[in-house]
Amino acid sequence: GAGVSQSPSNKVTEKGKDVELRCDPISGHTALYWYRQRLGQGLEFLIYFQGNSAPDKSGLPSDRFSAERTGESVSTLTIQRTQQEDSAVYLCASSRWGVYGYTFGSGTRLTVV
Amino acid sequence: DAKTTQPNSMESNEEEPVHLPCNHSTISGTDYIHWYRQLPSQGPEYVIHGLTSNVNNRMASLAIAEDRKSSTLILHRATLRDAAVYYCILRAGGGSNYKLTFGKGTLLTVNP
Numbered sequence: 001g002a003g004v005s006q007s008p009s010n011k012v013t014e015k016g017k018d019v020e021l022r023c024d025p026i027s028g029h030t031a032l033y034w035y036r037q038r039l040g041q042g043l044e045f046l047i048y049f050q051g052n053s054a055p056d057k058s059g060l061p062s063d064r065f066s067a068e069r070t071g072e073s074v075s076t077l078t079i080q081r082t083q084q085e086d087s088a089v090y091l092c093a094s095s096r097w098g099v100y101g102y103t104f105g106s107g108t109r110l111t112v113v
Numbered sequence: 114d115a116k117t118t119q120p121n122s123m124e125s126n127e128e129e130p131v132h133l134p135c136n137h138s139t140i141s142g143t144d145y146i147h148w149y150r151q152l153p154s155q156g157p158e159y160v161i162h163g164l165t166s167n168v169n170n171r172m173a174s175l176a177i178a179e180d181r182k183s184s185t186l187i188l189h190r191a192t193l194r195d196a197a198v199y200y201c202i203l204r205a206g207g208g209s210n211y212k213l214t215f216g217k218g219t220l221l222t223v224n225p
Contacts, residue, residue: 031211033212033213035215042215042217043157043215045213048211048212050211056211056212091156091157093157099162099204101147101159101162102157102159102213103159104157105156106155106156107156
């Protein structure tokens, strides 16, 4: 597609439930990133995928968070046993390998009630 | 990561030029200077990047000081749509630093 696509755009879930967020990067973009942005705050790095290399998971806040990516395509971010502090906009971005700009998706707004 | 310093906020009038400053006194020789902006309720949007020479694209111009310790993003004619948070970020070259670290940025207000 022309841009980075994220789904769902909005998700309301009950505390304790698991959620899965999806990201479709731009075709040909080998690098994929997940960020989190809490209301009124800056972007927090979560995880990075580059081709078949081991992902950089250094930003994942706890073991309730995990992410997968198949090859150079779709990625899913899974949050288990959601907590209220997980409420945020989850942003996915992709880029070509090298010093190129990222293209961000519109994000998934997650609300844990 | 080398850090950048930006003013918290700036104000401009519509159709006037805007110069958004960024200080990065600890920049290394291989660091690229990237600018992104984030409009309300949207994901960040890439604006421009450069290494040593000034850069122009359809969105903006990037002026880089000769010692590379500072840079300025220039919007030639601000529009209401340019109201956003602007982030100045350093990114190591050679693909070794893939992680963009976003600071608090500069909130640009454009007055009609």
